[in-house]
């Protein structure tokens with residue numbers, strides 16, 4: 537036996553497990569889950585008082601490599617993931633060059649094999665160069681390991697191109713992750729359109745810019761029989777559209793980010809660009825609808841939309857600064873403190889949102905569960921420990937977090953990928969420094 541995790545509270549929503557159990561690991565896989573597993577192990581971890589969960593999966597991150605290594609690299613992004621409790625991340629294709637060809641896809645996979653501490657699954661572009669004009673060779677990209685397709689950062693503006701992309705994704709057994717934004721309507725907006733944008737004198741992005749695209753793409757998914765996953769859902773009316781589509785049996789799923797679940801546009805009065813992202817922070821009413829959707833299952837997954845930028849980028853005037861905030865190192869303690877501790881969602885539901893559901897959506901049959909034969913990707917949590925969000929301690933190159941200084945109850949204490957402890961960082965594994 538390679539690793540034995542003793543006496544933890546093993547919580548696995550997929551098998552309905554919630555008990556004080558031991559987990560044994562051999563050759564990177566779960567070999568046993570039960571009481572009193574006593575065999576000799578190369579390493580034993582005492583998990584008394586800790587929660588043992590299937591490793592967390594973030595379906596939506598920007599690792600910035602290739603092309604923007606000053607913002608993040610696969611190496612630094614993976615360290616941020618490990619510290620944040622994520623064992624698998626899916627990276628968006630808006631790199632330079634764009635991940636729209638086999639050569640770029642292969643280079644990302646090769647760099648991940650070399651320098652990533654966690655599993656990195658690339659999402660390939662829907663259209664070449666994210667230009668919305670010509671579809672990529674989705675069949676070849678899917679065969680080569682693209683886990684899904686997205687033009688994230690941009691919508692697929694042309695409805696016919698989106699229809700063709702959905703038809704093709706259906707025939708390939710894959711799906712589209714949809715950045716829903718009507719660019720004509722969002723125009724040059726930099727924050728949510730409402731009383732705070734008027735008060736700040738800044739151009740607004742109306743809620744309808746998201747809603748009309750969500751409605752369009754649900755309609756196209758129903759028309760083509762394809763699967764569409766709505767990225768970073770942020771407004772009440774889009775939540776309602778997803779809810780109604782699900783009731784009709786449309787193959788639509790959705791994610792929300794911790795920042796959209798916790799922050800509102802009222803925080804924009806200081807015009808701090810660390811609160812600027814796209815979609816923008818919305819109204820209190822929108823946040824309420826999102827939290828309700830988190831509880832009732834309309835939202836399937838929490839994803840961070842981790843989007844690192846340099847300090848210099850973010851020091852520009854608010855209207856000029858780039859969109860995006862980081863999230864890999866704060867998502868888990870934020871959700872534990874603000875939603876699980878507050879009894880807004882159960883621990884089981886939290887693990888569904890962070891692990892079981894993303895695994896299911898991505899078709900990762902050996903992940904998102906803690907049963908014999910599963911990949912030994914495991915996250916250990918301590919409810920009692922405090923996490924203080926400190927931008928100077930991030931492993932990410934990004935410092936652009938809206939949560940700097942927050943004190944949270946709940947912490948990631950260990951992250952295990954393929955049976956190997958990757959966090960806390962181990963000396964002498966090339967993982968240090």
Ligand SMILES: [Zn+2]
Nearest residue numbers: 688689715767
């Ligand atoms: Zn996006």
